[in-house]
Amino acid sequence: MKKKTSLRVQLLGILVAFVLAIVGLIYFVQTTFLDDFYMRYKVSSLKSVAQSISDLIGEDDTEELFDHLGMNNEVCIRLVSNEEDFCYSGACTLRNLDHNTINLIAAETVESGGEKLFDNFRYQHRFNEHPEDVYIFAKMINYDDEDILIMVSSGITPLNTTIATLKSQYLLIVGIILMMTLVLALLISRFILKPIKQINEESKNLSKGAYDGSSVRTGSKEFAELNSTLENANEDILKADRAKKELLGNVSHDLRTPLTMIVGYGEMIRDLPEENNEENINVIIEEAKRLSVLVDDLVDISKMQDNVIDLNREDVSLNGLLESVYHQYERYCEGKNIDLKLKLNEDITINADVKRIKQVLYNFINNSLNYNSKESQSIVIGTEKYDGFTRVYVLDNGDGIEEKDLDNIWDRYYKVDKEHKRHQIGSGIGLSLSRELLKAHGFPYGAESSPGEFSKFYFDVQDVK
Numbered sequence: 001m002k003k004k005t006s007l008r009v010q011l012l013g014i015l016v017a018f019v020l021a022i023v024g025l026i027y028f029v030q031t032t033f034l035d036d037f038y039m040r041y042k043v044s045s046l047k048s049v050a051q052s053i054s055d056l057i058g059e060d061d062t063e064e065l066f067d068h069l070g071m072n073n074e075v076c077i078r079l080v081s082n083e084e085d086f087c088y089s090g091a092c093t094l095r096n097l098d099h100n101t102i103n104l105i106a107a108e109t110v111e112s113g114g115e116k117l118f119d120n121f122r123y124q125h126r127f128n129e130h131p132e133d134v135y136i137f138a139k140m141i142n143y144d145d146e147d148i149l150i151m152v153s154s155g156i157t158p159l160n161t162t163i164a165t166l167k168s169q170y171l172l173i174v175g176i177i178l179m180m181t182l183v184l185a186l187l188i189s190r191f192i193l194k195p196i197k198q199i200n201e202e203s204k205n206l207s208k209g210a211y212d213g214s215s216v217r218t219g220s221k222e223f224a225e226l227n228s229t230l231e232n233a234n235e236d237i238l239k240a241d242r243a244k245k246e247l248l249g250n251v252s253h254d255l256r257t258p259l260t261m262i263v264g265y266g267e268m269i270r271d272l273p274e275e276n277n278e279e280n281i282n283v284i285i286e287e288a289k290r291l292s293v294l295v296d297d298l299v300d301i302s303k304m305q306d307n308v309i310d311l312n313r314e315d316v317s318l319n320g321l322l323e324s325v326y327h328q329y330e331r332y333c334e335g336k337n338i339d340l341k342l343k344l345n346e347d348i349t350i351n352a353d354v355k356r357i358k359q360v361l362y363n364f365i366n367n368s369l370n371y372n373s374k375e376s377q378s379i380v381i382g383t384e385k386y387d388g389f390t391r392v393y394v395l396d397n398g399d400g401i402e403e404k405d406l407d408n409i410w411d412r413y414y415k416v417d418k419e420h421k422r423h424q425i426g427s428g429i430g431l432s433l434s435r436e437l438l439k440a441h442g443f444p445y446g447a448e449s450s451p452g453e454f455s456k457f458y459f460d461v462q463d464v465k
């Protein structure tokens with residue numbers, strides 16, 4: 001794999017390039033366009049002053065206003081008509097224009113349609129031997145049948161020295177900004193890159209379930225969140241790993257029992273021909289069936305992991321389905337200290353895959369049988385009305401489940417630490433399979449429990465008729 005540049009170097013590179021680009025742009029714009037911008041600004045302020053004056057002419061007490069206009073905009077104003085000739089804003093170049101020049105300006109202004117900009121107007125000051133370049137904007141208006149020539153002028157400051165000063169400052173500015181960029185890069189590296197590096201290092205242990213979040217100095221909210229997500233993932237990996245081992249142990253245990261029975265009974269029938277009777281052969285068949293159910297459930301688990309469970313849905317009587325499940329357990333519970341009851345509400349028709357729903361119920365009932373250490377056990381398979389649904393439940397008086405475990409028992413491979421017993425019917429692979437099956441049906445499900453008192457597992461169905 002091609003060696004990748006580190007984030008720190010990339011970051012520094014980007015910052016330096018960014019700074020150089022910005023400073024370069026400012027340098028280019030200022031040195032190339034400063035003159036241009038300055039001229040445009042001057043001309044537009046001359047024009048706007050001339051416009052204000054032409055708007056104000058005819059109003060009372062304009063003298064003071066014009067003076068202000070001139071001073072605020074640093075321009076000189078001269079108004080010339082047949083009768084009057086006024087200059088505003090103190091000493092200015094326009095004051096010294098002789099009548100010939102003024103007439104020339106007036107004529108050219110009229111010729112240009114009433115407005116004209118005289119740029120680089122070379123003006124020889126009376127007391128100054130060097131001529132001065134000025135901008136004059138002239139506007140000819142007609143007020144009360146009288147022609148008035150408005151002239152607004154401004155001196156032009158040569159910018160060459162300014163630009164030269166700016167240029168010499170740029171090197172200093174670039175140097176300072178680069179230093180600041182370096183400090184910024186160090187700070188970013190400290191607060192952002194360091195936690196990333198630490199988290200990255202630690203995550204290499206994730207696959208082994210050995211991520212240690214406490215050694216990461218997070219610093220900010222986002223890193224703390226990332227760290228805790230990885231810690232949770234680590235916890236899940238450990239949990240899954242433990243559970244997989246346990247599952248494997250349980251499954252092999254569940255496989256071995258029927259296999260031992262099949263081999264034992266088979267050998268007995270082979271060696272003792274008088275034992276070749278229906279009862280013994282039925283034991284072999286029953287145990288083989290149990291094996292086949294277990295294998296089917298294992299296949300389901302793997303399908304579930306790939307999200308491909310096909311449902312064979314049909315409309316069936318709910319009570320009929322529950323009665324059939326009840327009868328399957330009835331014989332098993334007879335003669336034992338297990339009180340199994342069926343409490344049914346009025347019948348409804350549900351749309352479900354009968355085999356799968358039975359599988360869920362078997363799992364609930366098997367758990368009720370398995371997780372009960374009381375002398376006399378009681379299990380109720382029943383239905384009740386609940387919030388517009390019909391709730392199907394399996395209630396037992398068993399060991400119950402702690403509040404903290406209630407949410408987790410549906411997780412794949414989750415087991416509350418207890419001794420594993422052999423399941424009576426079905427494989428007992430678990431609530432996670434039941435959850436996937438109920439989800440695939442779209443039936444809401446849940447569990448309630450009080451440790452030492454009861455557990456109730458349920459799902460909600462609706463009448464489709």
Ligand code: ADP
Nearest residue numbers: 367368371400409415416428429430431432455
């Ligand atoms: P398994 O029964 O194979 O352990 P399940 O997924 O069926 O797996 O059940 C998960 C866990 O939930 C069980 O290990 C058990 O601790 C708990 N549990 C399930 N049903 C009951 C119940 N009726 N009473 C008490 N605990 C239960």
